[in-house]
Amino acid sequence: MTARILVVDDLLVNVKLLEARLSAEYYDVLTAHSGQEALDICARERVDIVLLDVMMPGLDGFETCRRLKTDPATQHIPVIMVTALDQAADRVRCLEFGADDFLTKPVDDLALITRVRNLTRLKMLNDEMLMRASTRRSMGLVDQVALEAALQQSRGRIIVVDDHQRSASRLHEVLSVQHEVSVEAHADTANAKITEDRFDLAIVSMSLTGSDGMRLCSQLRTRENTRHLPIIMLVEPQNEARLLRGLDLGVTDYLIRPIDRQELLARVHTQIKRKRYSDYLRKRLESCFELSIMDPLTQLHNRRYLDSHLNTLVNEAKTNSRPLSVLMVDVDHFKAVNDTYGHDAGDVILRECGARLRQNTRGVDLAARVGGEEFVIVMPDTDRLRAAVIGERLRASIAEQPFRVNDDITLRITASVGLGSLDEADDTPETLLKRADKALYAAKRHGRNRVSADAA
Amino acid sequence: MTARILVVDDLLVNVKLLEARLSAEYYDVLTAHSGQEALDICARERVDIVLLDVMMPGLDGFETCRRLKTDPATQHIPVIMVTALDQAADRVRCLEFGADDFLTKPVDDLALITRVRNLTRLKMLNDEMLMRASTRRSMGLVDQVALEAALQQSRGRIIVVDDHQRSASRLHEVLSVQHEVSVEAHADTANAKITEDRFDLAIVSMSLTGSDGMRLCSQLRTRENTRHLPIIMLVEPQNEARLLRGLDLGVTDYLIRPIDRQELLARVHTQIKRKRYSDYLRKRLESCFELSIMDPLTQLHNRRYLDSHLNTLVNEAKTNSRPLSVLMVDVDHFKAVNDTYGHDAGDVILRECGARLRQNTRGVDLAARVGGEEFVIVMPDTDRLRAAVIGERLRASIAEQPFRVNDDITLRITASVGLGSLDEADDTPETLLKRADKALYAAKRHGRNRVSADAA
Numbered sequence: 001m002t003a004r005i006l007v008v009d010d011l012l013v014n015v016k017l018l019e020a021r022l023s024a025e026y027y028d029v030l031t032a033h034s035g036q037e038a039l040d041i042c043a044r045e046r047v048d049i050v051l052l053d054v055m056m057p058g059l060d061g062f063e064t065c066r067r068l069k070t071d072p073a074t075q076h077i078p079v080i081m082v083t084a085l086d087q088a089a090d091r092v093r094c095l096e097f098g099a100d101d102f103l104t105k106p107v108d109d110l111a112l113i114t115r116v117r118n119l120t121r122l123k124m125l126n127d128e129m130l131m132r133a134s135t136r137r138s139m140g141l142v143d144q145v146a147l148e149a150a151l152q153q154s155r156g157r158i159i160v161v162d163d164h165q166r167s168a169s170r171l172h173e174v175l176s177v178q179h180e181v182s183v184e185a186h187a188d189t190a191n192a193k194i195t196e197d198r199f200d201l202a203i204v205s206m207s208l209t210g211s212d213g214m215r216l217c218s219q220l221r222t223r224e225n226t227r228h229l230p231i232i233m234l235v236e237p238q239n240e241a242r243l244l245r246g247l248d249l250g251v252t253d254y255l256i257r258p259i260d261r262q263e264l265l266a267r268v269h270t271q272i273k274r275k276r277y278s279d280y281l282r283k284r285l286e287s288c289f290e291l292s293i294m295d296p297l298t299q300l301h302n303r304r305y306l307d308s309h310l311n312t313l314v315n316e317a318k319t320n321s322r323p324l325s326v327l328m329v330d331v332d333h334f335k336a337v338n339d340t341y342g343h344d345a346g347d348v349i350l351r352e353c354g355a356r357l358r359q360n361t362r363g364v365d366l367a368a369r370v371g372g373e374e375f376v377i378v379m380p381d382t383d384r385l386r387a388a389v390i391g392e393r394l395r396a397s398i399a400e401q402p403f404r405v406n407d408d409i410t411l412r413i414t415a416s417v418g419l420g421s422l423d424e425a426d427d428t429p430e431t432l433l434k435r436a437d438k439a440l441y442a443a444k445r446h447g448r449n450r451v452s453a454d455a456a
Numbered sequence: 457m458t459a460r461i462l463v464v465d466d467l468l469v470n471v472k473l474l475e476a477r478l479s480a481e482y483y484d485v486l487t488a489h490s491g492q493e494a495l496d497i498c499a500r501e502r503v504d505i506v507l508l509d510v511m512m513p514g515l516d517g518f519e520t521c522r523r524l525k526t527d528p529a530t531q532h533i534p535v536i537m538v539t540a541l542d543q544a545a546d547r548v549r550c551l552e553f554g555a556d557d558f559l560t561k562p563v564d565d566l567a568l569i570t571r572v573r574n575l576t577r578l579k580m581l582n583d584e585m586l587m588r589a590s591t592r593r594s595m596g597l598v599d600q601v602a603l604e605a606a607l608q609q610s611r612g613r614i615i616v617v618d619d620h621q622r623s624a625s626r627l628h629e630v631l632s633v634q635h636e637v638s639v640e641a642h643a644d645t646a647n648a649k650i651t652e653d654r655f656d657l658a659i660v661s662m663s664l665t666g667s668d669g670m671r672l673c674s675q676l677r678t679r680e681n682t683r684h685l686p687i688i689m690l691v692e693p694q695n696e697a698r699l700l701r702g703l704d705l706g707v708t709d710y711l712i713r714p715i716d717r718q719e720l721l722a723r724v725h726t727q728i729k730r731k732r733y734s735d736y737l738r739k740r741l742e743s744c745f746e747l748s749i750m751d752p753l754t755q756l757h758n759r760r761y762l763d764s765h766l767n768t769l770v771n772e773a774k775t776n777s778r779p780l781s782v783l784m785v786d787v788d789h790f791k792a793v794n795d796t797y798g799h800d801a802g803d804v805i806l807r808e809c810g811a812r813l814r815q816n817t818r819g820v821d822l823a824a825r826v827g828g829e830e831f832v833i834v835m836p837d838t839d840r841l842r843a844a845v846i847g848e849r850l851r852a853s854i855a856e857q858p859f860r861v862n863d864d865i866t867l868r869i870t871a872s873v874g875l876g877s878l879d880e881a882d883d884t885p886e887t888l889l890k891r892a893d894k895a896l897y898a899a900k901r902h903g904r905n906r907v908s909a910d911a912a
Contacts, residue, residue: 001706002674026674026705046680072768124683128584143764145771218458218482224502227580249482250457288748289741291760304747308599312528315601343828372799 003048003120004028008038008064009082010056018051018107025113035059039067042074049119050079052099054090062097069098072144076126078119082107088262095266100274101253102266110240114247114254122252122274129281143284150280155179156200156272161190161216162234163208167257171203174261175268187211191219194226200272204251205234206242214246221250228278230271234259297347298354301368306376309366310429313380317422324422325387327377328436329357329394332414332448334373345405349413356397360390376433384421384453391417391451399449414449416440421454459504459576460484464494464520465538466512474507474563481569491515495523498530504579505572506535508555510546518553525554528600532582534575538563544718551722556730558722566696570703570710578708578730585737599740606736611635612656612728617646617672618690619664623713627659630717631724643667647675650682656728660707661690662698670702677706684734686727690715753803754810757824762832765822766885769836773878780878781843783833784892785813785850788870788904790829801861805869812853816846832889840877840909847873847907855905870905872896877910 005027007018012033019029030047032038036059038050050068054061061081068074078100083090094102101115156179162168163185175181184190187204188211194202202220204213217233220226230252235243237256246254252274253267293305301309310326317324331337331353338346350373357367357375366378377394379387399414418440420432435454443452461483463474468489475485486503488494492515494506506524510517517537524530534556539546550558557571612635618624619641631637640646643660644667650658658676660669673689676682686708691699693712702710709723749761757765766782773780787793787809794802806829813823813831822834833850835843854871861867874896876888891910899908 001704002677004678026671026701028675028678048678125584128581144768146764146767215482219484221458222460222484222504245482248457285741285745289744292744292747308602311602312600 001117001120001124002026002028003116003123004030004046005116006030006032006038006041006047006050008032008035008050008056008061009053010034011053014053018112021109021112022116027116035061035064035067038064042068042077047077048123049116050077051103051116052079052081054081054083054087054094062093065094065097065099076123076130078123080115080119088260091262091266095269100270110243114243118247118252122278126278126281129278129285147277147280150276151273153276154269154272156268156275157198158182158201158203158268159184159190159194159199160203161185161187161208161213162203162205163210164205167205167234167259171259171264174264178265179268179272185210187213187216191216194220194229195223199229200275201230201232201268203232203234203268206239206246207234207236214242214249217246217251218249228275228282230275232267232271295354295369298351298369300354300358300375301366303368303370306366306368306370306378307429310378310433313366313378314422314427314429314432317380318425318427322381323383324432325379325382325384326420326432326436327379327387327391327394328418328420328433328440329353329375329377329415330418330440330444331373331398332416332444337411337413341405341409341411345409345411348405349403349411352403353398353413353415356401357394360394360397376436384419387419387421388451388453391419391453395449395451416443416448417451418443419451419453457573457576457580458482458484459572459579460486460502461572462486462488462494462497462503462506464488464491464506464512464517465509466490467509470509474568477565477568478572483572491517491520491523494520495530498524498533503533505575506533507559507572508535508537510537510539510543510550518549521550521553521555532579532586534579536571536575544716547718547722551725556726566699570699574703574708578734582734582737585734585741603733603736606732607729609732610725610728612724612731613654614638614657614659614724615640615646615650615653615655616659617641617643617664617669618659618661619666620661623661623690623715627715627720630720634721635724635728641666643669643672647672650676650685651679655685656731657686657688657724659688659690659724662695662702663690663692670698670705673702673707674705684731684738686731688723688727751810751825754807754825756810756814756831757822759824759826762822762824762826762834763885766834766889769822769834770878770883770885770888773836774881774883778837779839780888781835781838781840782876782888782892783835783843783847783850784874784876784889784896785809785831785833785871786874786896786900787829787854788872788900793867793869797861797865797867801865801867804861805859805867808859809854809869809871812857813850816850816853832892840875843875843877844907844909847875847909851905851907872899872904873907874899875907875909 005022007015007029009015010033015031019031022029030041032041035056052061052065065079068079081094081099081102082105083102084105091102103111158175158179158181160168160171160181160183168183172181172183184193204217206213217231220229232253232255233246233251234255243254253271255264293301295302337349361367361377364380368376370376395415395417402410403413404410418436420436439452439454443450461478463471463485465471466489471487475487478485486497488497491512508517508521521535524535537550537555537558538561539558540561547558559567614631614635614637616624616627616639624639628637628639640649660673662669673687676685688709688711689702689707690711699710709727711720749757751758793805817823817833820836824832826832851871851873854869858866859869874892876892895908895910899906
């Protein structure tokens with residue numbers, strides 16, 4: 001994985017140094033010599049990561065970071081602040097100004113590359129979720145207010161896996177001021193606990209004596225429901241191989257012992273904030289997705305989903321020589337309801353129809369609202385006879401129980417049902433729907449509130 | 457990155473060997489001793505990758521692979537076939553049966569780990585797009601017929617970057633039987649060509665003499681529009697460091713010289729097929745996404761998008777002390793149109809209204825259809841006076857030009873417009889919309905086909 005990195009420092013020698021190191025790792029490097037220049041570049045072109053010096057004349061690193069992080073157009077770009085080693089308080093300030101990570105001068109090669117690589121991976125994943133690469137609309141999709149509300153929840157649920165008594169107590173003590181912290185001494189019990197509970201972050205020691213912390217990290221990354229759980233590993237100094245292996249497995253961040261209190265708090269804060277951001281994006285994407293295949297009023301599928309899915313179901317039925325039937329359900333005299341009682345009453349009727357159809361069909365059936373008051377139910381593995389029985393059950397479920405619109409109005413509603421079954425070898429979704437539609441028309445013509453089938 | 461791998465072999469010693477190697481790399485390993493057992497496991501639990509021996513009694517590897525790849529529930533699981541070294545024809549057969557990659561016995565450690573790692577990365581990305589982890593509905597989303605049509609396009613556009621004359625000619629000769637092949641000798645010219653043209657695959661030599669192939673791969677991975685382009689690198693034997701570095705940068709696959717013709721064809725075929733699959737998923741996701749924020753009839757935004765976005769726009773306006781206005785547009789006597797000329801005519805009117813509203817607003821304005829015949833236009837940086845002018849322009853754009861429903865019917869349509877502007881410090885999206893709605897009501901009451909504003 002590689003990325004486009006903007007190095008910002010007022011001292012040319014520092015810029016050159018970082019540029020050389022990153023270029024050697026095949027990163028694409030841009031440079032800026034002031035905060036303002038950095039803002040201009042970010043506004044103008046794509047940047048994946050900003051490496052930002054804190055001490056600069058004019059706009060300093062803190063203010064530059066704050067501006068990047070409050071502009072919706074640039075706030076998704078990860079910022080790594082570069083601070084002086086002796087300024088521990090700066091690290092906290094970095095986070096207050098919205099930075100994603102920090103490095104101390106003189107910049108250690110391993111730290112530089114691992115931090116950059118980690119943020120690259122995260123950015124790619126988030127970009128994918130923002131669909132930034134391919135749609136210009138992506139910005140508008142993030143509801144800033146909802147996003148900020150999500151990011152505000154800074155109190156996290158943390159599990160610490162460490163069997164060194166003193167270290168574990170100290171971690172608990174430092175973190176529990178702001179977070180809810182559980183401590184586990186064994187990887188297996190931790191694993192079990194993480195599976196059944198919801199955590200925002202795992203902190204795992206790589207020097208457990210009775211179990212394997214690395215294995216735990218690997219297991220967490222492999223399982224679907226913990227794949228996105230941030231993990232900070234605690235490593236002994238001079239153990240680069242383990243560190244790299246861990247990052248390779250997908251561990252999100254690391255701390256080298258002895259653990260600096262400020263750095264611990266800073267990294268924990270950042271990981272939790274990032275998780276909130278990714279969770280927000282993922283949830284938003286899922287809800288877009290649901291919306292695109294569901295009818296919001298009835299919570300049945302929509303026409304579009306029916307069209308794409310019916311294809312698949314018909315194909316499967318034909319390939320495996322299994323029956324398949326379709327019911328088309330249309331509420332009788334629905335227009336009169338709307339005209340007499342208003343659209344709100346109409347909506348109540350449709351919602352309740354949807355609920356009754358759902359109650360009377362199986363999980364494998366596909367129920368969709370395809371038009372104003374028209375529904376389609378596709379039933380795999382269901383022949384004409386069986387479908388007629390179900391059609392009658394659906395008709396009865398609507399006709400028998402009056403619909404309660406509000407405290408004053410209760411209406412008797414009926415629906416007509418048309419049935420089509422897969423018959424001929426050259427049947428297509430279209431011919432099938434057409435036959436069901438024809439049958440529905442017959443049901444209407446013969447007085448409504450009845451089931452008609454296509455010719456067998 | 458790690459994964460759950462199913463090792464399938466009828467010989468216990470082979471299973472044990474692969475299991476030990478993969479476990480040492482912290483993969484989670486499941487084992488099966490027959491094709492049937494493998495199918496059962498894949499049906500029952502989550503598997504990320506299947507390592508499948510070809511030669512087994514009963515269900516052999518080919519048939520097992522075919523069954524996995526034709527079942528919609530398992531077809532997304534990458535399969536690596538393990539074949540005997542001397543059976544070159546088997547590799548082609550592997551692909552015919554749908555395998556994603558192959559390894560030859562005795563299995564080389566590096567090849568095993570790099571192949572597994574590559575497929576893991578791909579699977580994670582696709583899983584993310586399938587949203588398999590979090591929604592049970594994911595399966596239904598793939599339209600099998602459309603997907604298979606996409607995968608059928610096996611002819612690809614390939615760019616070969618190699619400055620060794622004989623090697624380049626040979627690659628061209630072998631590949632151009634089935635594909636459209638361009639050859640470039642220099643990384644820079646190749647880069648330029650890839651930027652302006654659309655390719656399905658790049659094959660890049662790592663031993664270019666006049667330019668840097670690795671740098672080219674890095675550049676392709678960094679750029680948004682080539683980030684997902686599959687790359688096969690051609691490496692000299694015994695150059696593991698370069699190979700690993702390349703894979704680390706995100707190169708998709710590799711071939712070691714001297715290049716085996718069958719293997720070349722097989723890997724090219726696989727990469728193109730995978731690209732088609734990922735492209736399909738990405739496109740589907742994007743279209744879901746569009747659908748979830750757009751009104752399909754008018755191609756304006758929908759109510760949901762308005763709700764989430766108005767929040768942001770109001771916040772921005774207040775933060776920066778900028779004006780913001782909202783127009784609410786409602787088609788007059790729309791019900792009469794529907795009742796007299798039918799729903800189809802009504803749809804034509806609405807679609808055309810949407811088009812006229814779009815023509816008369818700016819790119820930064822947010823135009824949405826929020827109900828049957830009701831539209832909202834949010835205008836940042838627009839004060840009440842300016843908004844009144846635009847409201848009048850919109851009203852006129854609807855009233856002045858008759859609407860052509862079909863060859864026989866042309867209708868004169870009018871609309872009423874209500875205007876609300878951001879005024880008070882405690883204004884919210886809700887109060888703003890409410891004021892516009894009140895103004896709209898006043899416009900209706902005063903005879904329709906007019907613009908009314910909220911009290912200043």
